[in-house]
Amino acid sequence: MSHNKLLDPTVNKKIRVLMLVRQFYPWIGGTEQQAQKLSIALANKGVDIHVSTGWWFKDTPRFEFIDNLPINRNFTAWEMFGIRGLRKFGGYLYMLTLANYLWRNRDNYDLIHIHGLNYHSIVGIVVGHWLGKKTLMKLACGGAGSDIIKMKSNKFLYGTKQMLPLARTCDCVVAINEDIAAELVDYDFESTRIFCLPNGVVVPDKPAKRSHEKRCLRIVFVGRLHPQKGIDVLIEALGLLKQHYPELKWMIDILGKGNLLPELKERCEVLGIVDQVKFHGAVVNVNDYLERADIFVLPSRAEGISNALLEAMALGLPCVATCVSGNTTVVEHNKDALLVEPESPLALSKGLATLIEDESLRLKLGQAARQKIEQSYSIDAVAESYLELYEKMLTASNLVVYNNSM
The missing domain is CATH 3.40.50.2000 (Glycogen Phosphorylase B;)
Structure with missing residues (x-):
């Protein structure tokens, strides 16, 4: 598929995506790594990417560029003053500062790509819909450790169980495998809003060379x-x-x-x-x-x-x-x-x-x-699939149309 224009025909400009991830580098868990790799790959394809995350470490800057990606960290108070009791409060505060950021920067993005299901996701979905933005949420873990189960148990913050119905209103939910997709349907997410796209990885030019004479x-x-x-x-x-x-x-x-x-x-x-x-x-x-x-x-x-x-x-x-x-x-x-x-x-x-x-x-x-x-599973191929999905989300009149056309 050619993406020479990379345009949203309704506004005649480059696709602009706000990557919303609760934690980002220097936090280097799986979700954070995937958000970073995918953002870089999409930026290389001409997509205008901005990353919004939380300010969880006091020695990290509120704004910086990482791999040429603009990173904005919204205030949380978590560990800002070395007081552990502020962590829960920091979560609620992050929801407020994130909502404010999404509002203030509403003219700089067309679509919100949310990584993981957590309280930040609900803010992205609710504020995104209020602003008329398309929302996409990617879930990367199912079973006993899934985000849905954690939300239902109020594990993240008190009140998240009550937020779960709002997650179902997300325009598009990406599951990284079929089992997670089936689990989403079991939790009453509309099947027409669910897509399966895997994680991706940067493929080295050559496999690693290994000695065949090793004894250990x-x-x-x-x-x-x-x-x-x-x-x-x-x-x-x-x-x-x-x-x-x-x-x-x-x-x-x-x-x-x-x-x-x-x-x-x-x-x-x-x-x-x-x-x-x-x-x-x-x-x-x-x-x-x-x-x-x-x-x-x-x-x-x-x-x-x-x-x-x-x-x-x-x-x-x-x-x-x-x-x-x-x-x-x-x-x-x-x-x-x-x-x-x-x-x-x-x-x-x-x-x-x-x-x-x-x-x-x-x-x-x-x-x-x-x-x-x-x-x-190359990150380039995965990014290409996301790009196709973005374009369909921004141009289709309803979810079923672009679901059936994938």
Whole structure:
């Protein structure tokens, strides 16, 4: 599709999108990474992108350019004065300052692209409709850890449960996999407003080069040290790997931070794997570790579409992942990854052992994984799909028209 004009024909100007994300860089979770990558890719295609987020860290500027993207941080009071009790208050304050920002800048955007379902999303939807702007909301996680369930439990802020009906009025809701789309329908979102578009990743020009003479293979895990990511299952699996396959030589780099760190280190002591397990905390140079690794592991209990999994596959890294929604959307067992049952240290240890022992299988899965990313998950292709959706939203007379024309 040609986008030479990139115009909204009703106003004869470039498409202008306000990216609304509750947190942004230097916060580097999956949602934030995707918002940044997609914004850059769309800007490269000629879309006028502005990012609006919260001012959560007092040492970050209220306004700056990151990767040539203008970033505006709205006041929250959260951690501004070092008082933890201000965090809830900061959430409510953010809703007010965000609404004010959307109003003051109403002439600078045509469409609000909201990342995640949270209290900031409701502000974007309500104010957007009031101003006559189109609204799009992307949801990236389903199941027990989904934003919808958190909102229903008032986990974010008191009163968010009562805000949920307003979320259903969003013009378009993007789910990153079919399971999340089905879940949205179960929660009474109109199916004609729901679209499936995956996360995307920047694909390196070449896969990472790996030595075939290594005696000790390097495994890598990237993610929060949180129960959802199954990091506790991974540690138990590594203990079994050492116990049942003592002849195998391996080590693992664990990249990420979280409250589980002390107990994970304690379990490593008990299992006798301290020398083989390296906790690095949150790192900026994730790709450096992926390029040095031989195997990527993702033991999640629930996923939307893992950014880390996509990045590992893009580098041609063979992967072992749990058979949960999100992972099964991206990979097929024994074709471009190994899938194992979740919650099973034994199954995970066997999957890791299989890859450690079989170099030809590692090569086969790694090559197939990279090919899958090139064909279906490059950020450029994903941005192109969003651009088509934006254009249809801004020109179609109703939702059903542009839904049926996708």
